[in-house]
Amino acid sequence: MADQIAKDAHLAATVLKTLSNDSRTVALKIMHDALRDSKDKVIEANKLDLKEAQTAGLSQSLIKRLDLASGDKYDSMLQGILDVATLDDPVGKITLATKLDEGLELYRVTCPVGTLLVIFEARPEVIANISALAIKSGNAAILKGGKESIHSFKAMADAVTGALSKSEVPKNAIQLVATRDEVGELLKQDKFIDLVIPRGSNALVKNIKDNTKIPVMGHADGICSIYVDIDADAEMAARIVVDAKTNYPAGCNAVETLLVNSSIATTKFIKVTQALLDANVKIRATADLIAALESANVAPHDNITLATEADFETEFLEFTIAVKSVPDVAGAIYHVNTHGSKHTDCIVTENADTAQKFLRGIDAAGVYWNASTRFADGFRYGFGTEVGVSTNKIHARGPVGLEGLVGYQYILKGNGHIVSDYAGAGGKKPFLHEPIQF
Template identity: 55%
Template sequence: MSSAELIAKKARIAGNILKTLSDEQRSSILYKIHDSLEKNAKLIETANKLDLEVARGSNLSESLIKRLDLFKGDKFATMLQGIIDVAKLADPVGKVLLARELDEGLTLYKITAPVGVLLVIFESRPEVIANITALSIKSGNAAILKGGKESVNTFREMSKIINDTIAANFATTGVPIGAVQLIETRQDVSDLLSQDQYIDLVVPRGSNSLVRNIKLNTKIPVLGHADGICSIYIDGEADLVKAKKITVDAKTNYPAGCNAMETLLINPKLNNWWEVLTNLNENGVCLHVTPEVKQEYLKHNPKGNVLDCDESKDFDKEFLSLDCAVKFVNSVQEAVQHINTHSSKHTDCIVTENEKNAEFFLKGVDSSGVYWNCSTRFADGFRYGFGTEVGISTSKIHARGPVGLDGLVTYQYQIRGTGQIAGDYLGAGGNRSFIHKDLDIKDIKL
């Protein structure tokens, strides 16, 4: 048996145990993991500094280096809080979605159940190991994690702390060793992508090439997004103050984030529209503008920081930096058409005081997140109240948008009977009819 098969089989065994545990058992280990990571923050920081030192000496992009730094600002504290937030959420497993009396003493239930075994592949962000650990255990799933080589020291340290904590508390929580496993090499990933007998879902978090490569090399269902090409449309009836505030936040709050604004569409009918661009310039943003925008904008701000837009590429590009593509559109319809043509279906926003235009935009844009008068940076599991997220999905099947606990459960059907057989009923040789009476699920607890 190959090492990949051993890892996958171990995860399957752990997942089969996890799904039988109570919410109290699954949540209790999360508090223990939180405390262990907090207690060992210095060890983790030392490992993270080593990764950063290596990264800065390589050709790693600045955006990836920013993602790698676990102790920048309040990132570590936010990561820890995310574990607690997940632990406090309602149990996603065992929810009754449907109850139907098929006949007297024969009842059908549709009930949420864990997906099973997750293979999560991500780049650079070391906090993901804590996020996925919390989400997977809480939802009754086992997880196999592969981080980028640039953060291997941080991952090793955190993985050791997490697994030591699980092992030390097995007797009281029942959460098994193997519930969370860390792999390190690309060969491990390649080998595991063939383990469709044991692995139920692959979640890639990273570059377009990473996601596409995984989709081409596995039979296992893949959940994820390739790019975060997020657009904001400033309508002709926008509030200028809101427009300036929202666009600066969406572009500069965290330019390397997949929910950062990459395209700005402006209706030139808006009075003083150029102030939006000047405000972005003043906050360090370089604007990649079409000829029409350049001609009009430089009339109002001759010193504006603009580059000529390559319209064949820039509107399909994730800059991940303080750069933004800018274009004029003359209507909300034109904005929706542009976004649906160029968007990666991540998150897009309209800024307007015209409710009719806003409703058209909200219904017309085919993305997992569509906003009105707020920053695209809200596209995040933590901000949605999911505790944290396993990733953001732009697919339309199973889960969409920030994927929290609800996206990590599927459902199963249970029938609870009292000795009935199909042969007694119409359609299988019998004469008995079904009742098919829907029951109120509000008070049903199984």
């Protein structure tokens, strides 16, 4: 069964990539309308998932990710489809053109990756996000949702598959798999599946990486850090840290570690701490910082406890933050590169030289200066939406939009040319290797 799903997706991908941008865009608009018209049905199904998740005692962070009705999440999901639809076609772009000889021209052209396998927990909006990005970029996609979102998954799957059947997109270009048993077999289909994108817990991502030969694009942890420098504006630092921690603590781009220059432990750090406490954030601080807070009469406090080493490698996903002092920016860089997850890290400072040292020194997909880590998102970057955040160092990094779902191929156009005529293969003709303007 799994091999047939993968083969069908592969064959659909070979057709999908030949469709015009207009055809792919029309398909997205049909999908948007179907999900818009099915909103009430999907939300009712989502309520069943939420009820079962609460009964099962699942974590609050997972329940928040599962909830489609909170805030404007559903409408943002719909808008994301339209945003993707209006983006430039990522397929067929020439990125290099070289004249090898008269009548012999080489082009490097963007093309779809092929077939994507996307495995996710909670976050049922992933169905719309991935489907939109996959279709726009000419890729087929197999989507497998978690059991905690099964009702939402089925309702959205009905809307998506029904919509695409009214378009030129091949029927197997987007396949939605509900059973868990097929995942293991799908991970073996390296002949037909080109890229696996996991979205979920650390355990999920690590398990997938350990059980497939297919390239995996994703991240296992979102341990984001903010360093408050000696030259930071205290009020700015407080606003940024509180936003990064409390805006959506269940997000992988929420800050988990706060690093503070030791010289401001009894001054600017106090203001940042008070802002966190006012926002009901639990602070796990090192002994020296607790002593500084006690001297300022901020501690003892019920929400201030002694940090452990493990806290600085923990993705809390809740109103908890680990706090540590460092002597300078070099100390901050060392800590982040030692304990971070290469997701997104930030420095708050008014010193441009110090900021540049941090920006250059941090090994992460995103490095910010005076801005909340919560900006690490495909929608906020203008990608329409994202398939996830990659901490990989090859192909795509950070929030992955359309550009992360295309590779490239070399197209050579000749007129009866043969390599035997050229130097290095028995002939005498030299190559011109002249750039072609495009």
